[in-house]
Amino acid sequence: MNPFTIHKGLVAPLDAMHVDTDQIIPKQFLKRIERTGYEDVLFYDWRFLDDGKTPDPDFEMNAPRYAGASILLARDNFGCGSSREHAPWALHDYGIRSIIAPSFADIFFNNCFNNGMLPIPLAAEEVEKLFQQTRATEGYSLEINLPDQQIICPDGAKIPFEITHFLKQRLLNGWDQIGLTLRHEAEITAFEEKRAAARQG
Amino acid sequence: MKKNIYQKIWDAHLVAEPEGEDVILYIDRHYIHEVTSPQAFEGLRLSNRPVRRPDLTYATMDHNIPTTDRSMPIADILSRAQVETLRKNCAQFDIECFDMLDPRNGIVHVVGPELGLTQPGMTIVCGDSHTSTHGAFGALAHGIGTSEVEHVLATQTLRQKVSKTMEVRINGQLAPGITSKDIILAIIGKIGTSGGTGYVIEYTGEAIRSLSMEARMTICNMSIEAGARAGLISPDEKTFEFLKGRPMLPQDRSHGELVEEWKQWASDPGCSYDTLVELDAAAIEPQVSWGTSPEMVSGVSAATPILAEVADVNKRHAYEKALEYMGLTEGLPLQSIGIDTVFIGSCTNGRIEDLREAAKVLRGYKKADSVKRALIVPGSQAVKRQAEAEGLDKIFREAGFEWREAGCSMCLAMNDDKLEPGERCASTSNRNFEGRQGKGGRTHLVSPAMAAAASVAGTFTDIRNWKYQD
Ligand code: SF4
Numbered sequence: 001m002n003p004f005t006i007h008k009g010l011v012a013p014l015d016a017m018h019v020d021t022d023q024i025i026p027k028q029f030l031k032r033i034e035r036t037g038y039e040d041v042l043f044y045d046w047r048f049l050d051d052g053k054t055p056d057p058d059f060e061m062n063a064p065r066y067a068g069a070s071i072l073l074a075r076d077n078f079g080c081g082s083s084r085e086h087a088p089w090a091l092h093d094y095g096i097r098s099i100i101a102p103s104f105a106d107i108f109f110n111n112c113f114n115n116g117m118l119p120i121p122l123a124a125e126e127v128e129k130l131f132q133q134t135r136a137t138e139g140y141s142l143e144i145n146l147p148d149q150q151i152i153c154p155d156g157a158k159i160p161f162e163i164t165h166f167l168k169q170r171l172l173n174g175w176d177q178i179g180l181t182l183r184h185e186a187e188i189t190a191f192e193e194k195r196a197a198a199r200q201g
Numbered sequence: 202m203k204k205n206i207y208q209k210i211w212d213a214h215l216v217a218e219p220e221g222e223d224v225i226l227y228i229d230r231h232y233i234h235e236v237t238s239p240q241a242f243e244g245l246r247l248s249n250r251p252v253r254r255p256d257l258t259y260a261t262m263d264h265n266i267p268t269t270d271r272s273m274p275i276a277d278i279l280s281r282a283q284v285e286t287l288r289k290n291c292a293q294f295d296i297e298c299f300d301m302l303d304p305r306n307g308i309v310h311v312v313g314p315e316l317g318l319t320q321p322g323m324t325i326v327c328g329d330s331h332t333s334t335h336g337a338f339g340a341l342a343h344g345i346g347t348s349e350v351e352h353v354l355a356t357q358t359l360r361q362k363v364s365k366t367m368e369v370r371i372n373g374q375l376a377p378g379i380t381s382k383d384i385i386l387a388i389i390g391k392i393g394t395s396g397g398t399g400y401v402i403e404y405t406g407e408a409i410r411s412l413s414m415e416a417r418m419t420i421c422n423m424s425i426e427a428g429a430r431a432g433l434i435s436p437d438e439k440t441f442e443f444l445k446g447r448p449m450l451p452q453d454r455s456h457g458e459l460v461e462e463w464k465q466w467a468s469d470p471g472c473s474y475d476t477l478v479e480l481d482a483a484a485i486e487p488q489v490s491w492g493t494s495p496e497m498v499s500g501v502s503a504a505t506p507i508l509a510e511v512a513d514v515n516k517r518h519a520y521e522k523a524l525e526y527m528g529l530t531e532g533l534p535l536q537s538i539g540i541d542t543v544f545i546g547s548c549t550n551g552r553i554e555d556l557r558e559a560a561k562v563l564r565g566y567k568k569a570d571s572v573k574r575a576l577i578v579p580g581s582q583a584v585k586r587q588a589e590a591e592g593l594d595k596i597f598r599e600a601g602f603e604w605r606e607a608g609c610s611m612c613l614a615m616n617d618d619k620l621e622p623g624e625r626c627a628s629t630s631n632r633n634f635e636g637r638q639g640k641g642g643r644t645h646l647v648s649p650a651m652a653a654a655a656s657v658a659g660t661f662t663d664i665r666n667w668k669y670q671d
Contacts, residue, residue, distance in 0.1 A: 017519045018394055018494045022634045027615045031265065031279035033286050035347075045636050075515055077395040080428065081634060082613075083330040084237065085346035103395055106430050107330060107344055114348035158413040162363070166222045169503035177348070178250070181356045184225055186357060188253075191227055 001116045003174035008143040009070030009098050010132045012061045019074055020081035025090045038089045039093035065138050073130055074101040079108025098144050102127050113167055126136045203469040206435050207366050207401045209340040216322050216358055223360040229323040231258045231353050232309045235265055235287040237328030241351035242290040252294040260291050260496035261297040263308045268578050268605035271301055286630050307581020307607040310334040310548035315583055317447025321436040333424040333550050336433035337417035338440055339466050343431040358417040363587040364430050366540045367400040368474040373409035373482040381416035382648035384490035385423040388499040397429030406432050408482035414443040415554035422549045423631050426495040435467035487664050489535045490633045490646040501663050505533045527643050535661050542626040543656040544558055545573040545649050547612035550629035551580025553587050555649040560593040563655035567669030568601040570658030575602040578610040581623055614639045630665045
């Protein structure tokens with residue numbers, strides 16, 4: 001997994017609450033057995049007209065000014081619904097590295113970290129301000145500084161954000177979580193043996 | 202110290218608490234299915250890692266498989282490849298698989314409890330958000346992503362942060378005709394789809410204690426729709442009675458010995474929680490969702506919302522968008538909404554008791570002509586056999602329903618069972634998201650009894666006034 005340290009990128013707005021993973025990637029695209037190649041089906045039902053090819057001009061993210069965005073702005077409860085990791089895979093394949101929203105659904109939030117992406121929960125008023133600034137200024141970009149836990153706006157304003165120590169270290173170092181846990185293999189084995197003994201005793 | 206069930210299970214499964222990291226929690230049961238596991242097995246192969254405990258891992262095929270005749274190969278090439286990949290992975294890593302034609306096949310959350318694989322006090326995970334279903338047995342059960350599936354396959358553990366706990370207490374007794382589906386929809390209507398975020402919910406109270414295990418599973422199943430990490434119910438006599446004699450329980454102990462072990466997991470009387478939510482059971486009406494999120498739900502006697510009365514601007518915007526997608530207007534009585542399709546099934550309401558409830562309503566009736574299609578999809582092949590033994594399939598067929606093989610079917614419409622654009626469905630599943638049951642499809646979440654009644658009336662109707670024919 002690639003480390004996430006400081007990321008600067010264009011911001012795109014997705015102005016909806018409760019964006020569910022069915023919307024991020026509809027089920028017909030979950031039949032593949034690969035982990036990549038989902039960029040063209042991200043937000044499929046919203047992004048394209050009924051022919052499945054022509055970009056829907058009413059979908060805000062389709063505006064040329066947001067092409068190449070790597071930071072997504074959204075509303076409450078982003079990523080709710082199914083546990084499909086295809087949702088963060090599709091966002092990642094599309095180029096998104098960080099998502100800013102007032103709140104995230106639990107499983108989606110965890111899935112992001114396993115793919116080197118940073119979801120940032122911010123107060124609803126802060127998010128609202130970012131929506132306004134993004135729409136008002138073409139080319140609006142943010143710098144996300146994970147070591148300092150700050151979002152740096154184009155005018156120099158700094159917005160601090162919270163993240164747990166462990167999640168931060170994992171992203172900064174690009175750690176493979178399985179490798180990390182397997183360092184505790186002896187403790188897992190001891191746990192299994194202790195239990196087996198208790199069952200017999 | 203008095204502990205609640207979550208704290209007890211947590212403490213008993215702590216493997217290690219490395220400094221500055223999330224704790225390592227042992228996993229007792231890992232269920233897998235065809236859609237969220239292929240990339241996890243591929244990851245194991247790439248890094249040359251074995252499955253640590255194939256004996257604690259069980260696979261089923263449910264999401265992608267046809268609910269029509271299964272003697273032929275699956276027509277859709279991608280679906281077929283996915284099913285074959287699971288078959289191969291199970292063979293390679295020595296995992297037991299309830300294959301499509303296995304009599305034990307069915308939806309993972311129906312099959313686990315049915316076979317006795319799900320037991321009180323366990324930690325259970327699956328790459329599927331409705332794993333919370335198993336919480337009905339007093340197990341700590343939740344959905345995980347595919348990277349975590351790989352983590353559990355490789356280590357039999359999961360990295361976890363401790364959750365806050367929420368007690369949802371349902372006081373008193375339900376009115377006749379009201380089911381556990383109405384309870385959970387009413388809870389979600391009250392706390393919202395992110396009301397449970399960061400929490401593990403324990404459901405308590407007189408009304409919960411009176412529910413059967415099937416009904417309890419429906420409640421825990423939809424905990425995820427309230428945003429909760431997991432939802433559970435302390436085990437009691439009903440739990441033990443349900444599990445008695447199930448084929449995949451430990452064979453080296455008697456039922457009495459198992460019950461002694463299981464009992465200890467129930468929350469201690471007088472234990473505490475971080476938050477309390479209370480509902481009065483008697484006040485819960487039959488519920489019908491009207492929007493595109495499970496929190497957009499009301500009692501059947503109500504109407505769709507009036508937008509000007511919604512104070513929060515983001516919420517008003519969401520309601521407006523939902524009504525538009527659903528093809529509904531403001532202030533429309535729910536009982537005036539006509540439907541085209543009925544779907545009874547899913548891991549929420551595809552168990553034998555759900556089918557009995559639907560059959561009780563349908564006995565002696567036929568679906569309305571305006572209802573183009575009505576499907577009954579049992580949650581497992583065992584449920585199907587049981588229903589046929591009781592003659593329920595005849596009642597359904599006579600009422601004009603199609604009687605199918607077990608699977609997820611129109612709950613998520615990955616196979617051929619899906620809504621056409623604009624079609625309106627009374628569904629016993631759990632999600633009314635845009636396009637969930639097919640692009641442009643419109644889903645209203647209801648209980649099996651309400652879905653059955655709607656199929657006859659052609660519109661939503663209050664089950665409390667139903668004339669049963671027996
Ligand atoms: S029935 Fe629906 S919710 Fe349940 S596991 Fe299948 S797709 Fe998921």
